[in-house]
Amino acid sequence: MQLFTENIYRDYGDGETVVHALLPTTLTFQPGEQAAIIxxxxxxxxxxxxxxxxxxxxxxxxxxxxxxxxxxxxxDDLARFRRRHIGFVFQAYNLIPELTAEENTLVPLLLDGQKKEEPFFTEVTEALGLQNRMTHYPDALSGGQQQRVAIARALIHHPDVLLCDEPTGNLDSKNSQEVMDYLFTLSEKWSITLLVVTHDAKIAQRFPRILHIEDGQVGGDLS
Structure with a gap:
């Protein structure tokens, strides 16, 4: 599914106190495209x-x-569309501590009244190396494992687009590399559009397309 924006912008406040958080921006992302935002x-x-x-x-x-x-x-339609077509991964894992890794992974399906697809669930968790961690609670998982559960949760509903905001910000270099390897592999395997906000230049350089934002202005692609 193609993702397209036309002159989208965001202001906060008004008058003399207005903050132009994002200036008018027009972008196109093709299905399966991978881009870093820096x-x-x-x-x-x-x-x-x-x-x-x-x-x-x-x-x-x-x-x-x-x-x-x-x-x-x-x-209601927007919320339903997000649940079915868009996956989110944030720097904070946002796992529910009272739920197991499996239950956390399945939250999007439960919210949408859908049942677990066992073959796809197995494929996702095995791809992320989580098959032996599904009964664990978040406090029994490492930071890298928690982030992978967050990624599994973002993927479990077959999203067309995966949006990641500093997904490796809380991870060491080894876990950061592993998480990004998973994201690239799954994006390519399932043709998921992958957009990643990052401060890490090494991560950004792995992407075929890089967008640079300064003072709300999206500059020319650095790809």
């Missing part, structure tokens, strides 16, 4: 990602997935 803290990276994922409301402009205009949807 820039200084506060430059607008997370704002862009949140607008692409329907987590924030733009001040103006359009975000379209295929023929679906994200911000013309009613709230």
């Amino acid at each position: 820039g200084a803290s506060g430059s607008g990276k997370s704002t862009l990602l949140n607008l692409l994922g329907g987590l924030d409301t733009p001040t103006g402009g359009m975000v379209r997935y295929g023929e679906e205009n994200l911000y013309q949807m009613k709230a």
Whole structure:
């Protein structure tokens, strides 16, 4: 599913106190495309990602997935679309401590009233090296394992687009490399569009396309 934005922007406040978090931006991402989004803290990276994922409301402009205009949807329809087509991975793992790794992974399906597809569940957890950790609670998992559970949760509903905001920010270099290897492998295997916000230059250089944001302005692709 193609992801397209046209002059999307986000302001906070108004008048003399207005903050232009993201200036008008037009971008196109093809199905299965992989891109890194880089820039200084506060430059607008997370704002862009949140607008692409329907987590924030733009001040103006359009975000379209295929023929679906994200911000013309009613709230319930938007929530349903996110659950079925968009996966999110954040720096904070956001796992529910009272749930096992398996239960955390299945949360998106439960929210959408869907049942677990056993073959796909097995494929995802084995691809992420989690098959022997599914009965563990988050406090019994390492940081790298918790992040992989978060990735499994983001993938379990077959998303078309995976949006990752500093997914390796809390990990050491070894776990960071492993997590990114998984993301690239799964993106290529299942033709998932992979967009990753990162401060890590080594990670950004692995992507075929790099977008740089400065003061809310998305500069030319650095690919």
